[in-house]
Amino acid sequence: MPSRQEICDYVAELFSGCRFQDHSNNGLQVEGKDEVNRIAFAVDACQRVFTQAAAGKFDLLVVHHGMSWGGGIKMVSSYHAERLKTLLCHGISLLAYHLPLDAHPEFGNNAVLADLLGLEQREPFFPYDGDTIGFCGQLPAAQAPAELCALLEKELGGRCLTLPASGNPPIRRLGIVSGGGGSAIEYCQQQHLDCLLTGEIGHQHVHYAWELGITVIAAGHYATETTGIKALQKKIAAAFPVECEFLDCPTGL
The missing domain is CATH 3.40.1390.30 (NIF3 (NGG1p interacting factor 3)-like)
Known part of the structure; x- marks a missing residue:
């Protein structure tokens, strides 16, 4: 079973050639379990996706649009608190890559x-x-x-x-x-x-x-942004002995 750090390092290396001055905080945004057996993939870091990830007993969630932007979350209240509570209570790590993806x-x-x-x-x-x-x-x-x-x-x-x-x-x-x-x-x-x-x-x-x-x-x-995260899912599934699943949560936009 690979560690969270092994997977994060692997993904970081995949994107090492990108030179964006990205206001997204790309990389590990929430730290959960050390060992990873099941990985979920989604476009957006949102409560609907987090609830699905918790129900599916996933250890790591990889997304295109993360939770932390620029200076990060200022106050852990309201929906920010509910989102973090879901991730932390279930030991789910959150890994996000925006412009590089x-x-x-x-x-x-x-x-x-x-x-x-x-x-x-x-x-x-x-x-x-x-x-x-x-x-x-x-x-x-x-x-x-x-x-x-x-x-x-x-x-x-x-x-x-x-x-x-x-x-x-x-x-x-x-x-x-x-x-x-x-x-x-x-x-x-x-x-x-x-x-x-x-x-x-x-x-x-x-x-x-x-x-x-x-x-x-x-x-x-x-x-248009389901394409990259699904392709990244295939890369990670081929590199590590883990279960991978895409969590579909369309917005209609």
Whole structure:
């Protein structure tokens, strides 16, 4: 049975090449049991996931969106207290990786989405907090926005919002930024891309896309960020003799 520290060290080494100035406190955020037999994986550190992890008798929970950001939790009260109580009372450790899991070139959210679409001539795309976070490239063949949406909805399980450029042109070159990637729209124009695939965008981004002639496909913040954590689960399951399970807790966004 591996130790918590062995697994944390292994994951830290996987992400050692990332250079983000990340306000997320990546790494071990809550310390639980020393030995690990069962590992749960999820997108978000939230009470619904913690309750599932406790019921499943998991020793370690690995997430994309952790509990501690920037200066960390200021007061342990209200929902913060309930979340910590659930983890600590059941000896569950919490391990979180945010931007590194978006950007990893093999099993990050954006790399897995690029693999799903068969993206060719792939290049790093969209500088963010000291490193590039996404990928851009060319589809094997031009596709209508509706075709691309149908594929994404089938593979990711969410619903896509499509904002087509004027004339609803086909998509050949696109950029990928999972989660909330609306600020990458201008970079799409600079890179002569037809489309941005992201999770969600803000109200103001709709006008940027229309005015710059960029089609936007918003396939869901949650849905686009299940990809990396599931790929990391496979890496850890292959490296350690532990039971691994993904805890699905969609937000509808």
